[in-house]
Amino acid sequence: MSARRLGWPLSALAAACVILVCARGAPAAEIPPGERRSGYEFMSRETRAMQDDDFANPGTLWVLDGEALWNRKDGAVQRACADCHGDARASMRGVAARHPAWDAAAGRPVNLEQRINACRTGRQQAAPLAYEGKDLLALTAYVARQSRGMAIAVAGDSRTRPFLDAGRETFTRRQGQLNLACTQCHDEQWGKKLAGTTIPQAHPTGYPIYRLEWQGLGSLQRRLRNCMIGMRAEPYAYGAPEFVDLELYLMWRARGMALETPAVRP
Amino acid sequence: MARAVVNVPGTVRRGEVFEIRTLVQHAMETGFRRTQLGEAIPRDIIRQFVCTYNGAEIFRAEFHPAISANPLLAFSTIATESGTIAFTWTGDRGFSLTESARITVV
Numbered sequence: 240m241s242a243r244r245l246g247w248p249l250s251a252l253a254a255a256c257v258i259l260v261c262a263r264g265a266p267a268a269e270i271p272p273g274e275r276r277s278g279y280e281f282m283s284r285e286t287r288a289m290q291d292d293d294f295a296n297p298g299t300l301w302v303l304d305g306e307a308l309w310n311r312k313d314g315a316v317q318r319a320c321a322d323c324h325g326d327a328r329a330s331m332r333g334v335a336a337r338h339p340a341w342d343a344a345a346g347r348p349v350n351l352e353q354r355i356n357a358c359r360t361g362r363q364q365a366a367p368l369a370y371e372g373k374d375l376l377a378l379t380a381y382v383a384r385q386s387r388g389m390a391i392a393v394a395g396d397s398r399t400r401p402f403l404d405a406g407r408e409t410f411t412r413r414q415g416q417l418n419l420a421c422t423q424c425h426d427e428q429w430g431k432k433l434a435g436t437t438i439p440q441a442h443p444t445g446y447p448i449y450r451l452e453w454q455g456l457g458s459l460q461r462r463l464r465n466c467m468i469g470m471r472a473e474p475y476a477y478g479a480p481e482f483v484d485l486e487l488y489l490m491w492r493a494r495g496m497a498l499e500t501p502a503v504r505p
Numbered sequence: 506m507a508r509a510v511v512n513v514p515g516t517v518r519r520g521e522v523f524e525i526r527t528l529v530q531h532a533m534e535t536g537f538r539r540t541q542l543g544e545a546i547p548r549d550i551i552r553q554f555v556c557t558y559n560g561a562e563i564f565r566a567e568f569h570p571a572i573s574a575n576p577l578l579a580f581s582t583i584a585t586e587s588g589t590i591a592f593t594w595t596g597d598r599g600f601s602l603t604e605s606a607r608i609t610v611v
Contacts (some may be wrong), residue, residue, distance in 0.1 A: 294510055294512040294528060295526065295528065295577055297528060297530075297574075297577075299528065300510065300530040302507050303508055406541050451573075454533075455532075455574060455575075
């Protein structure tokens with residue numbers, strides 16, 4: 240069998256693929272508000288029950304740790320979060336729903352973890368907490384818990400718009416050895432199965448989440464790293480501006496949806 | 506510092522069966538995993554849980570490596586008298602944690 244005879248069907252197939260891709264036209268539009276679903280709605284009844292009950296939700300353990308950290312004096316000035324912000328249940332209400340938010344000092348949007356660390360280094364004069372470390376997760380979970388049930392409302396104004404667009408660009412750009420874009424699964428194929436699991440719409444409604452697969456609490460960036468490694472792309476470093484832009488876009492994409500922190504996911 | 510959350514109803518009628526739930530923070534490292542350099546990660550799990558009701562043992566559980574991190578236990582007992590329900594978790598590397606809850610029987 241000659242190579243040419245093999246080559247013909249292959250190139251024909253490639254041409255057909257090109258036509259198919261062209262025929263699809265522009266990338267899939269954003270999911271309409273009426274069809275948006277939190278990852279919660281794709282979960283089993285048992286996992287939902289686990290999230291709904293504070294005494295069964297392991298995220299509670301981190302929230303309680305975060306409350307202790309909130310009241311602990313720290314840094315060179317021996318000041319606790321509570322010394323400036325008072326009762327988190329009042330002062331931190333809604334804060335997680337509007338992050339990533341514009342930060343004048345940084346000149347760009349920062350996520351909740353970065354905001355907490357900015358407060359630590361600036362106001363408490365303490366060392367920043369390690370990304371994905373137990374303390375930063377606990378404090379973030381405690382702050383975000385105060386916004387549970389509130390609608391996500393990140394700012395999409397003139398200052399944040401360029402960063403939001405950069406995040407959208409990351410979301411729609413094909414990347415990695417599998418040459419996949421986030422949008423191909425999460426905008427176009429949600430609700431279908433990838434191996435045994437249902438593909439969710441990728442709305443970051445409950446971070447930091449307790450993920451059963453992790454057997455622990457983790458941030459949105461940890462989850463994003465999982466997806467990037469899955470499509471064999473090199474993940475950005477924790478706290479990288481590209482990740483924060485993507486977080487901003489995802490939160491903007493989920494605007495109006497209720498926060499569930501600390502959520503449980505399979 | 507490990508932490509536990511226990512859920513015991515504050516007030517129960519005498520003779521009623523009620524549920525107790527406990528959630529404890531623990532990594533439950535199985536001892537079967539290895540680091541990226543191939544070194545074995547030693548086992549670090551909770552071995553035993555004991556619950557007492559006014560000093561009398563009402564529930565005991567043995568834990569093994571296949572149990573998830575941050576294990577949740579739910580069990581039930583009969584309300585006999587007001588008093589204290591105490592919980593003790595013990596495990597590898599000298600892990601020990603106690604928690605207690607008050608109960609009023611009417």
